[in-house]
Each structure stands twice: as structure tokens, then as C-alpha cells.
Amino acid sequence: MEGFFSTSEVEKEPDSVIGYIINDFDDRCETPFWTAYKRYAIETNDSWHTPGHSGGASFRNSPYINDFYRFYGRNTFISDLSVSVDSLGSLSDSSNCIGQAQKLVANTFSVKESFFVTNGSSTSNKIVLQxxxxxxxxxxxxxxxxxxxxxGVIQARAMPLYLDSMFNPDYGIFAPPSLQQLRQLLHDNQDAKLVVLTGCTYDGLLTDLKQVVEAAHSYGVKVFIDEAWFAYAGFHPRYRPYSAIEAGADYVTHSAHKVVSAFSQASYIHVNDPEFDKDFFKEVYAIHTSTSPQYQLIASLDVCRKQLEMEGFSIISRLLQHVDELKHKAKEFTRIRILDTANFAGMFTHFSQDNIGHDPLKILIDVSELDYSNQAIHGFLMDEVGLEIEKFTHSTLLVLLTFGGSKSKLIRLFNALNKLDSGHVSLRKSKTLQPLPQEIPPITLTTLPADAFFAERELLPLHESEGRVAAGLITPYPPGIPLLVPGQLVEKAHIDYLYSLMKQKVTIQGLHDSHLYVQVS
Ligand SMILES: Cc1ncc(COP(=O)(O)O)c(C=O)c1O
Structure with a gap:
């Protein structure tokens, strides 16, 4: 036997396999929820159930808000159903076609169970942690x-042990934590319950998760990987060595809406844990789930699976080829560089040792040699190619090539970068952003984060907060690494760090007009 059929029999009698192939194709193409939902929406003439707009009638008939109806169109409204439609099933008990669609997702992703979440991986992550x-x-x-x-850690009232950020201030990007530190923490904390990592960073740096899972499981510690940016990991051989599911992670979350084809907020939770407590999971899931979920999001998760199953490989192959071509052409540039694995290896000492990878569809462009401000570059790319940059630091721009990406888009990007590189643009010449401070001060917890978070709190000016215990999360963006977490002692180093970021006009989430929340002492 070779695979599923004997080669010689297939050669002798090809008709004998056609039935299998057609049936297999049909099974893979199934979209149980989307098919039933579409039929229901099209065939139902009158809506007597919630939502209250009744198929859009209350918008359509209003002299004040009928533009809302006209903008979205009839199908948006007739398909805005609610859980009162029994035959379509419910998220809370995975009944009917929602349950069938989730089973197909589990099959496609090769996991024991998959669940749909309609409030993003932000919620998926909290469900898993709780x-x-x-x-x-x-x-x-x-x-x-x-x-x-x-x-999620705060909600679960757990005690975090932090892996240090591996930050490169010259580019303002961070790499996955070092495996050496992970092994050390596991060794020193053999009673730990869970390891939580981001499988693929925003910039596309990939952790060798097989090593992580092997190390954690050797101590009986479960592994949860947030793969929000990498839902296509299992669908191309180039990515599979870095896929959390392939590596044997117990829990994985995917923001299906980020890089593959689903509506915003559509997310998957995948479970492979042999000791999965499904009953408890479902209760936690109920805490976080609306009883009136958006059916359109659920349908998008159903068709998203079909696309990954049927053409995930070919789409990724095409996108990878387009990026290769872009990189090849970009070699002509004299000032702009598209960063690749060799560059990342030079930025982080543990890169090669930890076998870190990079997803080329996260295109990180080094613009440090240009003397235009980032705002000017951003404005130019917006006007020239309608490009809303995902993220920029003082020296880089991040552009994501997702399932909606195309060769034409990259051609337009190349042409715009070419103009910037050659100086054929009339932009103001001034660099506004400086490199970020070299060191991110470490986190020293004085108490369980939940205790500080739920304690009585007061708002203090930053300069008066030294020696107090932070009550909220303070996250400068970029780089997006929390500087202070609840329960952390505020030290002079944190205050200095925040002031230096404020001078550079970095957005700091959790800071209110240079004030922060601390626990009342
Ligand atoms: C690593 C990571 N995990 C989770 C999330 C949250 O995902 P969602 O937008 O689906 O809620 C994000 C959002 O940017 C993210 O970057």
C-alpha cells in the first residue's frame, strides 16, 4: 500500500478510486452552518424573532436611518438572525449545524476539538486561561x-512567572523569549500549571514550539499557544515546523480574521489536551459568550475552514512567491531594506541557537536610512497605495500579506517604496522618532496581580508613583510589551522609561494624562 491506494491498482483501474476522491472532495467542501443559514435567510419571508429590526424593516422604513440599510444592503439584514432560530443551533451547546461545523474545523486542523468564538482571540485567550x-x-x-x-491571568487569579522580553531597541521589535530561560523556569517551578507563549510575533518571528512542548510536557506542564497571527501555520510545509498544533501544544487560539478569511472578531480555540475538562471549559465559555452571537461571524468561521482545507496550500504558496519576488526586486534599493532571517539572526543572540524562524508574509521594512519622518512616510504610502501600515517603529514599517493579498498590491508597494528610496518624493525631511530606550526594566511582583487589580485604587501622577504598587496594566505601543502589570512595584527605572517614551510621543495604554492607577496603601 502507498498512502491510501495501491499504485498498481490505480494505474490498472483508475475508475476504482474516483468514487473515493469525489466523496472526499465533497466532505472537505461541506459548510454545515453556512449552507443551512443561507438557506434559512433566503427562504424566510417574515421575521418574528429578534433582532428587533426584523430583517432590516425598522432601518429601511425610517426616514432618518434608512441610509444604514442602503449602505449594507438587504442580505446583511435578512441574515442577521438570532439564537431564536433553533434549527441553526447554538454556540453554547454546540448543537446542530454549529456543532457539525466545529467538528469539521477540528478535523481540518487535526485536533481533538475546536470551538468558535465571536469576540476575537482576546476572548479565546481568556477562556483558555480561566x-x-x-x-x-x-x-x-x-x-x-x-x-x-x-x-486572563488576572481573571484566573493566577501567579505569572514572566519570561523576559528579548527586545532589539535599534529596530524596536521583540523576539520570542529564550528557551534557556524557559527551561530554567520550568526546572525551578516544577509545580507550574501552564506555559503561555505567542507562537508568531506581530513581526512574524516564530518560536520552535516542539522544543517548548517537549520541555514543558517533561514536567507535566500544559502548553497554551496564542497563534493569533498564524492561523495558516498548518497549511504549508514551510510553516508546519513552527505550527503549535504540529508541535503538540495542548491549547491553541487563532484569530481567523487577522490573516485568513473571516469577519473581524472571528476566532478559533483548538484543544488537544488529553485531560481536557470539557464540562468546565463550556461553563467558562458561557461566561464569555453572548447568548445572541453574530451568526455572520459563525458562518465566516465555517467558510474559512473550507478555504483553508481546499486552497490554503495554494494561496500560501502564491503569496510566498510574491514576497520572494518583492524581496528580489527590493535588492535594487540603496536605502530601504526588507528584513529577512539573516537580519533577525544578527539582531537577537538567541535566534540561531533557539532555531527561531520568520514568516515572510510579515514584511518588515527597514526605513532607518530614509530621512523622512514616519508620519510623512505613512502619509505618502496611504496616498500612493492606500496602505494603512500595520505598525511602525522609529526605523521599521510592518506590512502584512494576508489571504487577501495579491501580486498587484505588492507591485504598487514596490513602486511606492522605490520612490521613497530614490528620493523622488516631496516629503518633509526630518526624523521625528528616536530609538527606544535600550533596556526594559524587569517585572518584580509584590503580590498576586488579581489582588492589586481588584484592590482599592487611586490615580497618581507618574512622578509620585515610585515605591507604590501598580493596579493596572501599562503598555507602551510600540513595542507593545507591558511595562507595568498589576501587583508590580513601581521603581524609578519604570518612571524614567515611561518619561523617555512620552518624550517620543509613544502611545502608552493605561496611562491617563501622565497619571497611573496604584493600589491604595
Ligand atoms: C498576539 C495576539 N494575541 C491576541 C490578539 C487579540 O486578537 P483579537 O483581535 O482576535 O481579539 C492580538 C491582537 O492583536 C495579538 O496580537
Whole structure:
């Protein structure tokens, strides 16, 4: 036998396999929820159930807000159903076609169970953390994790042990934490319950998760990977070595809306944990889930799976080829560089040792040699190619090539970069952003983050906060790494760091007019 069929039999009698192939194709193409939902929306003439606009009638018939109806069009409204439609099923009990669609997702992603979440991976992350952690449980967390992870740890009343940020101030980007530190923390905290990492950073740096899972599981510690930016990881051989599911992670979350085809806020939770407590998970899921979820989001998660199953590989292959071509042409530039694995290896000492990878679809462009301000570059790219830059630091721009990407888009990007590189633009010449401070002060917790977060709090001017305990999360963006978490002692180094960022007009989430919340002492 070779794979599923014997080659010689197939050669002799090709018709014998056609039935299998057609059936398999049909199975992979199924969209149980989307199919039933579309049929219901089209066939139903009158709506007597919620939502109250009744198929759009209350918008359409209003002299004041009928423009809302006209903008979105009839289908948006007739398909805005609610959970009162029994036959379509419900998220809370995975009944009917929602449950069938989730099973297909689990099959496509090769996991035991998958769940739909309609409030983003921000909520998926909190659901996983609240399912797994109890008061005081130790959880090893990458400090660079998305804020939903930090809030999830607070909600679960767990005790985080932070992996240091590996930050490169020259480019303003961070790499995954070092595996050496992870192994050390695991060794020193064998009673830890969970390791939480971001599988693929915003800039596309990829952790060798097989090593992470192997290390954590050797101590009986579960692994949860936030793969918000990497839902396509399992659908191309180039990415598979860095896929959390392939690596054997117990829990994985995907923002399907970020890089593949789903509506905003559509997210998957995948579970492979052999000790999965599904009953408790479902209760936690209910805490975080509306009883009136947006069916359009659920439908988009259903068709998103179909696309990944049917053409995930070919779309990714095409996109990778377009990026290769862009990079090749960009070699002509004299000042702009598209950064690649070799550049990242030069930025981070643990890059090669930890076998860190990079997703080329996250295009990080070094513009440090240009003498225009970032605002000017941003404005130019917006006018020239309608490009809303994902993220920029003082020296880089991040452009994401997602499933909606095309060769034409990259051609336009290249042409615009070419103009910037050659100076054929009339932009103001002045650099406004400076490199970020070299060191990010470490986190020293004085108490459980939840205790500080839920304690009585007061707002203090930053310069008066030294020696107090932070009550909220303070996150400068970029780089997006929390500087202060609830329960952390505010030290002079934090205050100096924040002032230096404020001078550079960096956005600081959690700071209110140079004031921050601290625990009342
Ligand atoms: C690493 C990471 N995880 C989770 C999230 C939250 O995802 P969502 O926007 O789907 O809520 C983000 C959002 O940017 C993120 O960067």
C-alpha cells in the first residue's frame, strides 16, 4: 500500500478510486452552518424573532436611518438572525449545524476539538486561561504576550512567572523569549500549571514550539499557544515546523480574521489536551459568550475552514512567491531594506541557537536610512497605495500579506517604496522618532496581580508613583510589551522609561494624562 491506494491498482483501474476522491472532495467542501443559514435567510419571508429590526424593516422604513440599510444592503439584514432560530443551533451547546461545523474545523486542523468564538482571540485567550488556572497557580508567561493573556491571568487569579522580553531597541521589535530561560523556569517551578507563549510575533518571528512542548510536557506542564497571527501555520510545509498544533501544544487560539478569511472578531480555540475538562471549559465559555452571537461571524468561521482545507496550500504558496519576488526586486534599493532571517539572526543572540524562524508574509521594512519622518512616510504610502501600515517603529514599517493579498498590491508597494528610496518624493525631511530606550526594566511582583487589580485604587501622577504598587496594566505601543502589570512595584527605572517614551510621543495604554492607577496603601 502507498498512502491510501495501491499504485498498481490505480494505474490498472483508475475508475476504482474516483468514487473515493469525489466523496472526499465533497466532505472537505461541506459548510454545515453556512449552507443551512443561507438557506434559512433566503427562504424566510417574515421575521418574528429578534433582532428587533426584523430583517432590516425598522432601518429601511425610517426616514432618518434608512441610509444604514442602503449602505449594507438587504442580505446583511435578512441574515442577521438570532439564537431564536433553533434549527441553526447554538454556540453554547454546540448543537446542530454549529456543532457539525466545529467538528469539521477540528478535523481540518487535526485536533481533538475546536470551538468558535465571536469576540476575537482576546476572548479565546481568556477562556483558555480561566479554564486551566485557579487562584495562585503558577503560569509561565511570555511578558510580550497580548494584553488579553495578562488580563486572563488576572481573571484566573493566577501567579505569572514572566519570561523576559528579548527586545532589539535599534529596530524596536521583540523576539520570542529564550528557551534557556524557559527551561530554567520550568526546572525551578516544577509545580507550574501552564506555559503561555505567542507562537508568531506581530513581526512574524516564530518560536520552535516542539522544543517548548517537549520541555514543558517533561514536567507535566500544559502548553497554551496564542497563534493569533498564524492561523495558516498548518497549511504549508514551510510553516508546519513552527505550527503549535504540529508541535503538540495542548491549547491553541487563532484569530481567523487577522490573516485568513473571516469577519473581524472571528476566532478559533483548538484543544488537544488529553485531560481536557470539557464540562468546565463550556461553563467558562458561557461566561464569555453572548447568548445572541453574530451568526455572520459563525458562518465566516465555517467558510474559512473550507478555504483553508481546499486552497490554503495554494494561496500560501502564491503569496510566498510574491514576497520572494518583492524581496528580489527590493535588492535594487540603496536605502530601504526588507528584513529577512539573516537580519533577525544578527539582531537577537538567541535566534540561531533557539532555531527561531520568520514568516515572510510579515514584511518588515527597514526605513532607518530614509530621512523622512514616519508620519510623512505613512502619509505618502496611504496616498500612493492606500496602505494603512500595520505598525511602525522609529526605523521599521510592518506590512502584512494576508489571504487577501495579491501580486498587484505588492507591485504598487514596490513602486511606492522605490520612490521613497530614490528620493523622488516631496516629503518633509526630518526624523521625528528616536530609538527606544535600550533596556526594559524587569517585572518584580509584590503580590498576586488579581489582588492589586481588584484592590482599592487611586490615580497618581507618574512622578509620585515610585515605591507604590501598580493596579493596572501599562503598555507602551510600540513595542507593545507591558511595562507595568498589576501587583508590580513601581521603581524609578519604570518612571524614567515611561518619561523617555512620552518624550517620543509613544502611545502608552493605561496611562491617563501622565497619571497611573496604584493600589491604595
Ligand atoms: C498576539 C495576539 N494575541 C491576541 C490578539 C487579540 O486578537 P483579537 O483581535 O482576535 O481579539 C492580538 C491582537 O492583536 C495579538 O496580537
Amino acid at each position: 479554564t486551566l488556572l485557579r487562584e495562585g497557580d503558577k503560569v509561565i508567561v511570555d511578558r510580550n504576550c497580548h494584553k488579553s493573556v495578562h488580563y
